[in-house]
Amino acid sequence: xxxxxxxxxxxxxxxxxxxxxxxxxxxxxxxxxxxxxxxxxxxxxxxxxxxxxxxxxxxxxxxxxxxxxxxxxxxxxxxxxxxxxxxxxxxxxxxxxxxxxxxxxxxxxxxxxxxxxxxxxxxxxxxxxxxxxxxxxxxxxxxxxxxxxxxxxxxxxxxxxxxxxxxxxx
Numbered sequence: 001x002x003x004x005x006x007x008x009x010x011x012x013x014x015x016x017x018x019x020x021x022x023x024x025x026x027x028x029x030x031x032x033x034x035x036x037x038x039x040x041x042x043x044x045x046x047x048x049x050x051x052x053x054x055x056x057x058x059x060x061x062x063x064x065x066x067x068x069x070x071x072x073x074x075x076x077x078x079x080x081x082x083x084x085x086x087x088x089x090x091x092x093x094x095x096x097x098x099x100x101x102x103x104x105x106x107x108x109x110x111x112x113x114x115x116x117x118x119x120x121x122x123x124x125x126x127x128x129x130x131x132x133x134x135x136x137x138x139x140x141x142x143x144x145x146x147x148x149x150x151x152x153x154x155x156x157x158x159x160x161x162x163x164x165x166x167x168x169x170x
Contacts, residue, residue: 009162016154019147026144033137040127044114049076049123052084054105056098068095070102076113078120085115085123 052073061067070090075082090101105111105125116122127133 009158012154012158012161016151016158018151019154020151023144023147023151026140026147028144030137030140030144033140034134037127037134037137040114040124041129044116044124044127046112046114047076047078048110049074049085049113049125051105051107051109051111053107054102056095056102061093065093067091067093068098070098070105072102072105072125074111074113074123074125076115076123078115083115083120083123085121087123087125089125 052075054070054072057069057071059067059069068091069088072087072089073084074087075084077083089105090098092098092101111125113123113125114127115124124133131138
């Protein structure tokens, strides 16, 4: 194999190793996110909450950008006492999408929530075994898988590249 081919093969392998390491790190990073969501589903009690208000608020997100948040204020009872919590249901740079999401929770509507028994004002609306609730861990794991596939492509490319220029077996 020529020195140029050896250098190219080595470069492909180094990039493949880097992608593999990044993929593993993303996969490992997704584990605490999955665990946190599963813990909420298994140990946080369910209550019915009433929406007190639902509005879209604006937050600065850089020099010239704005981030819109669907802020929902709810009330629910824990041990016979009312608890009020303010939740951010959705954030986006798209105002219309944020308004649509806030409209899913009109004032006076009732929704199932899960609350932290150690801190009852900490609540989650829409917690369940669904893609929306597990979005962050799924996206993180997906990034890990993409980097893993990219690493495999670089390793395969290095192997194919190293076979170029070899005489055919007789």
